[in-house]
Amino acid sequence: MSATDGMRADWAGKDFYAVLGVSKDATADEIKKAYRKLARANHPDSNPGDTAKHDTFKAVAEAYDVVGDAEKRGKYDQMRDLYRSGGFGQRGGGGYADAGATGFDLNDFLRDRGGTGGGGGGFGDMFGDLFGNRGGRSRPQTRPRKGADVETTATIGFTDAIEGVTVSLRLTSDAPCPDCNGTGGKPGTRPHVCPECEGAGFVVSSVGGAFSMNETCPVCGGRQLVYDEACPTCHGTGRGVSARTIQARIPAGVKSGQRIRVKGKGAVGEHGGPPGDLFVVVKVGAHRIFGRKDDNLTVDVPVSFAEAALGAEITVPTLSGSAVTLKIPAGTPNGRTFRVRGKGAPRKDGTKGDLLATVQVQVPAKLDPAAREAVEAYRAATAGIPLRANLFES
Incomplete structure (x- = not known):
């Protein structure tokens, strides 16, 4: 048995239900309630210096990470059943067979469920997601990442805002480094799994109480792999600058300050990921007559x-x-x-x-003699109308 599968056999030997103090048939709500109670009682923030409770907290969190997720729980239960039946006995060629005399072949079992059987897959591929790929593939598959959204401003005329217009926009946005193709490593060098996140691309941090959250790994930036020598062009960031001109349609009736979304016109994605979006903030000029x-x-x-x-x-x-x-x-x-x-x-x-x-x-502003005479006549005819009488009433 390989070191990888030996590690998972060790995991299979752990009873996460017992760690949480619930039965195997416990409901999701019962599991969550038990986890929260144990996590609050053993949290390191509430028990400084108590190593035993710190270890208990880690074990509780580990157990809930598996049986608290419906999909992981199902796979864990299958793995436990195999473990109890002796399904981890090793046979030649890197495969596995039942330790008993039943002729049960674990590789066939896994192959029927989408695994690859002996060699480089099988058990590790089926259950690797239970443990965050710890000790799994030596070269994790880098996940596609969506490109960043880009924002720019377009100033258009009043009439164009009412009728709609197509504008040309010159954009400078973030893009993968052209020399290292976004890897961050020196061209010609080989990467290795990030030692900080162990190839997961994220790390778990506590946010207080019984809760924790995943954060992008600060060492690999979520790329899962790191290089011993950084790319001299981007200094290891994997990012560069892209300048381009695009045509964007501003719809009729747009208002000044409105934000228009142009899908797929943002920064280029990484590792086959989709591009981000472009957001155009519209500023509308004034009109000589209309408002x-x-x-x-x-x-x-x-x-x-x-x-x-x-x-x-x-x-x-x-x-x-x-x-x-x-x-x-x-x-x-x-x-x-x-x-x-x-x-x-x-x-x-x-x-x-x-x-x-x-x-x-x-x-x-000025009246000719005839107009003045007419206005004088109008004033004489309306002299008895008290226009300002209401101003002096109490």
Whole structure:
């Protein structure tokens, strides 16, 4: 039997149910309750200097890591059954056979369940995930990693924001080092399993109480492998810089400050992983005439005193270029807003907001003699109307 399988046979010889004080038929809730109780009682933070309780805490955590997970628990139970039946007896060629005379072949059992049998797989491949690949493959398979997300800013015109536009963006983002292809090692050198995480890519750290969490390994950065000599270009980081130009579509109706996601246009992934995403923060320039309020466009429309007092039909521009006729009723006050349906910004559902036209009554700075005479006559005709009487009422 190899050292690797001997280690797992040792694991199979441990009764994790007994460590947690529960039966083999215990429910998931009963196992969790027992674990929490034991972890709280034996946690190193609560028992400084008590080596025995520290060891108990480790054993409890080890047991719960296996039987507290439904999939791992099922495989552990199978492994325990094989152990009790003598299924770890070694035979020639690196395979395994039952220690008894039943003719049971463990390799056949594993092969039927997706294992590789003797040689380089079998038992280790089937149960390796129970133990975080400890002592398993000497060269762990490096996991694909998604590329980082990238964020940039695009400034567009007011009309482009309403109608939509395609913009060219020059991006500089993180990418695998071109010399070492992201491994972090000097080209031509061979890697070995990270001694810190033992090839897992992560380490377990306590966050207080009875809980712990996985963190990216600080030595290998999650790559699982390390090199004795670092790449001279990236100094072991495995990362470089990529500059490129892409075309991004800004949808119609976008608002200033809105964040647009462009899927798959971020940094390149590692080891066959997918690229990250690009996020474009849109800044919209101002318009000479129009403004915006939510999905509505706004415009101030100057009118004369006569048009406001007597009523009129006036022409109002729209952003699309085609003007609309707006009827101003007699006696319209300054600042009144009129709504023109469907002339605003597009919405996600395909409809459009409205155009809000606010009238601004204009007072002439200078009057010619005829206009002054007319205004004087108007003042005389309305002299008896107390416009400011309400200001002095208590």
